[in-house]
Amino acid sequence: MFLLGIPIFGYVTQEQSRQLINDRGQHLHTVAQATATVVASNLRERMREVELLAQTPLYTRGELGTTDFDASLQRVRKSYPHYSWIGVVDLDGTVLHATENMLVGQSVAARPWFVHARSGAYVGDLHEAALLGKLLRDQLHEWPIRFLDFAAPVFDAEGQLRAVVGSHVHWRWAREVIATLKPLDADSEGIDVFIVNHANVVIYPDQVEAVQALPSVPRIAMDQAFGFYDWGG
Numbered sequence: 001m002f003l004l005g006i007p008i009f010g011y012v013t014q015e016q017s018r019q020l021i022n023d024r025g026q027h028l029h030t031v032a033q034a035t036a037t038v039v040a041s042n043l044r045e046r047m048r049e050v051e052l053l054a055q056t057p058l059y060t061r062g063e064l065g066t067t068d069f070d071a072s073l074q075r076v077r078k079s080y081p082h083y084s085w086i087g088v089v090d091l092d093g094t095v096l097h098a099t100e101n102m103l104v105g106q107s108v109a110a111r112p113w114f115v116h117a118r119s120g121a122y123v124g125d126l127h128e129a130a131l132l133g134k135l136l137r138d139q140l141h142e143w144p145i146r147f148l149d150f151a152a153p154v155f156d157a158e159g160q161l162r163a164v165v166g167s168h169v170h171w172r173w174a175r176e177v178i179a180t181l182k183p184l185d186a187d188s189e190g191i192d193v194f195i196v197n198h199a200n201v202v203i204y205p206d207q208v209e210a211v212q213a214l215p216s217v218p219r220i221a222m223d224q225a226f227g228f229y230d231w232g233g
Contacts, residue, residue: 025226028191032226035181035193042177043123046150046169049076051121054152054165061156064090064163069097082173084147085132088154089114089164096163102132108166117151117164124149126171126203146171146203174204 053059053076058068069088077083077099087098093109108114116122129136129145136145151166178193186192195204 029226031181031183031191031193035178038177038181039174039195042173043148046080046148046167047121047123047152049080050150050165050167051152054154059088059154059163059165064088064096070101073097073099080169082170084136084145084168084170086165086167089166091118091161091163111149111166113149113151113166114164117153117166118161120153122149122151124151125197129168132168171203178204 053072056072058072062068073086073088077086083099085099085102087095087103087108089095089108093107093111093114095103095106095108098104113122113124116124126146126148129147132145132147147168147170149166149168151164153161154163154165156162174195182193183189183191193204194202197203
């Protein structure tokens with residue numbers, strides 16, 4: 001009986017372990033889905049906001065030199081605290097109007113968001129601030145400063161391109177989104193949330209020391225709800 005009990009105990013333990021892993025995996029999958037849904041919704045909302053701004057009468061018909069654009073941009077920026085910069089750019093890539101007049105008169109012709117937005121709405125990958133970095137560093141008191149770019153073309157009544165509207169959204173919004181969705185028992189249960197880009201690079205958390213401490217992130221097949229990996233520790 002004792003000898004028989006060893007394999008039975010081992011079998012039960014293995015089954016319990018598999019069930020525990022499956023339960024934990026399903027729980028994490030639910031958290032991941034909820035987080036992804038809210039992040040994606042936020043991205044769509046920001047993109048739609050920029051598109052609608054570019055379609056308003058002021059932008060499609062107004063004189064591009066008027067100061068009405070400055071007031072318009074400021075109103076949009078105040079509507080969402082994570083906008084770090086919003087601007088109107090002419091066809092040559094020169095910034096005509098911008099929140100707090102940052103970069104006005106400078107060229108953004110080489111920036112991907114301007115290049116792509118000349119032909120359609122554009123959402124860019126997370127990146128460190130280039131032109132705005134030095135201007136915002138003292139305000140934000142952090143480094144590096146990372147943005148997501150949203151931009152849309154402005155067409156006149158005849159459908160001709162007349163300008164581009166671009167915006168930079170600070171990546172700190174991701175911290176706030178995840179903080180609201182993270183389970184209350186996340187710390188006690190050892191749950192951490194990571195966001196990985198298409199290049200398999202961790203972009204959240206964005207603290208350099210935290211990212212450097214992470215092991216390589218395994219890829220999970222599209223048909224998998226979750227995977228189990230031993231990262232050690």
